[in-house]
Amino acid sequence: MKIGILGAGFIGSTLAQKLAETGHQVKVANSRGPGTIDAVVLATGATAVEASDVVRDVEVLITSIPLSGMPGIRPLIDGLPAGAVVVDTSNYYPLRDGHVKALDDGRVESLWVSEQIGRPVVKAWNAILSGTLEAKGSAAGQAGRLAIPVAGDEAAKRIAMSLVEDTGFDAVDAGTLADSWRQQPGAPTYCTELTRNEVPAALARAEKDLLPGRRDQVMATIGEKFGSLTTDDIAALNRAAYA
Template identity: 40%
Template sequence: MVTTAQSQATTVPRQIAIIGAGVVGTAVATQLVHAGYSVSISNSRGPSSLYEVERLTGAKALDLERAVSEADVVVLAVPMSGILPLQPILHSCMRPGMVLVDACNYYPSRDGIIQQVDEGMAESVWISETVSFPVVKALNNIIALNIASSARPKGSPKRVALPVAGDDDKAVAVVMELLEAIGFDAFNAGPLEDSWRQQAGQPAYCTEPTLKELVTLLSSAHREKAKENRDKVMAIAKKLPPDFSPQSMVQVARLGAGLDLWKPRSWLAAIQLAYALARASFKRTA
């Protein structure tokens, strides 16, 4: 059952650690820095590999152990295949009261097979059990390149809403407050077990809905179709040229979720997608 809840006043985190310096990690770090938070960023290669990322985002490059140890909130922005290697660090450095945010998505073609997830376990539940720490699911269902461009001030028309799922009310409230600060309406999407509703292949994935639309999309999620739809999304993404517009991808996703059916630009985006896929197929067979 999807429920709504408003974020209550929370203690502003003193330090936020982003683990992962790919497109998602750098985008989230940049927005949090712009919102006035103290942010660090780290990866498995060490801070010497992150000086350019540090310059671009304003986040401080740190080694993993220090970043986690000094943080109040830790955001996991890595492929699911990167979770197991992080387990010892998270186990030794996380402490009670910290908030662990899962911004990851599972794609077997990239991450390898995770049997429990393939058998139906919610991705974030698997992560929480793997690292032995409560997890809040957020920031996984928006295209990373749009995290900055889609952010809007509070009260703006058609402000994008992002779901937040978790079992700890205080941790969920902290994450909702962060999302509001970086330009999104935050929606309490229920317990962590229900986070499958915002995973890849579901209607709420990469559709950038309003708050009203998000409630409907989460409610219309189909667990049985999740794997099939997820794999279709990944197969299409692999065929697209690097310069295919992220906004066009959102428009196609919204069309597929039953939104914007009467908007010509949505159908134009679908035509552009079909053309890009046809060109990619022709190049492979030529």
């Protein structure tokens, strides 16, 4: 597929490498220009482009930028082909993004994102740590293969689920975009390294009112220990706090 990735942080960069490696035509852009994208990101075949080019002639656009930047990319999104699928990986962290009243009042994050950019989105790759995405993918059918929840409209969701599989993880149907709060920060399936068999029960256990408090509690703990925690440590912390 022809895929554009907007954002070259940890998640965006890893997706560019993995999807290009599996044969997709991938171009990646950030806010600072193609010359600032590390050569490692392009090593498997992805191409660095200007942000204005990343939306041209693509079938899928993956947005991997801080949630606070979503309103500002509306002009770029307006340049997408009409049939292109938008897959969003973002999460709301008030400490980083600033407070958004609608989200603090309980608006589902991905519904808010969709409203800001004027297009439907699919929620995927938001509920996985960057270290997990980079190092813990495995072949389909392998015992213990980790899973990623995917929420959105049916046809677009199927495309996103196929791409999730290409990155080395089982894709689990997490329902409609309105259901995607079940994979937001603070939920039992959020960055807890679960398998395909474990994700449905974790989605069902989510309690919306508890998510913000749990999210902020874990972020405070991570902040206190910043630099000393491994991916395994953070996943274990999430499992203990979000179960």
